[in-house]
Amino acid sequence: xxxxxxxxxxxxxxxxxxxxxxxxxxxxxxxxxxxxxxxxxxxxxxxxxxxxxxxxxxxxxxxxxxxxxxxxxxxxxxxxxxxxxxxxxxxxxxxxxxxxxxxxxxxxxxxxxx
Amino acid sequence: xxxxxxxxxxxxxxxxxxxxxxxxxxxxxxxxxxxxxxxxxxxxxxxxxxxxxxxxxxxxxxxxxxxxxxxxxxxxxxxxxxxxxxxxxxxxxxxxxxxxxxxxxxxxxxxxxxx
Numbered sequence: 001x002x003x004x005x006x007x008x009x010x011x012x013x014x015x016x017x018x019x020x021x022x023x024x025x026x027x028x029x030x031x032x033x034x035x036x037x038x039x040x041x042x043x044x045x046x047x048x049x050x051x052x053x054x055x056x057x058x059x060x061x062x063x064x065x066x067x068x069x070x071x072x073x074x075x076x077x078x079x080x081x082x083x084x085x086x087x088x089x090x091x092x093x094x095x096x097x098x099x100x101x102x103x104x105x106x107x108x109x110x111x112x113x114x
Numbered sequence: 115x116x117x118x119x120x121x122x123x124x125x126x127x128x129x130x131x132x133x134x135x136x137x138x139x140x141x142x143x144x145x146x147x148x149x150x151x152x153x154x155x156x157x158x159x160x161x162x163x164x165x166x167x168x169x170x171x172x173x174x175x176x177x178x179x180x181x182x183x184x185x186x187x188x189x190x191x192x193x194x195x196x197x198x199x200x201x202x203x204x205x206x207x208x209x210x211x212x213x214x215x216x217x218x219x220x221x222x223x224x225x226x227x228x229x
Contacts, residue, residue, distance in 0.1 A: 042118075
């Protein structure tokens, strides 16, 4: 089954404790991205990757890191999480860039930083 | 710059009523795509429709229909005979060239359908 998976689905952590949210897709997609969703703000892009070893900032990259060492994986790293990073996070992938290609979204990761 | 406005923050309707969710977009490109996604209480994003800027035909899928009007930069979504299972947050989104330009989402409309 073609899908985007994220782990964990739910995470409660404390300020400053490094964490990684994994994202994996099995569709051989070149493009992957991370969004965060906050009440009243919709979804905003954090980082994206056009292909392996190619990543770039989205609209709200501060406090996040990503890597794209393999085509299928695109982990989101919070080196020192803060309460303002409490949010619902979505990973997405598409064959190529999102302009013309349908993006497939993961199930979401609900993160709470205390 | 591209922008999507969903002016209706929350809507409540009684089951079997028709409801229209508004979406107004801004873009300088002549080539772009518009999307609608549904986010049920479980939290996942469910793709509903994609429409490119050259296709202004309205679309109907069961109880769902979409009205795309370039003249008013709107892409409205109507649910006919609403059901409780339609209760969700609905997002309208826009994408345009170049290839790495992200989807731009509206802030969403929360629809509550009351039995």
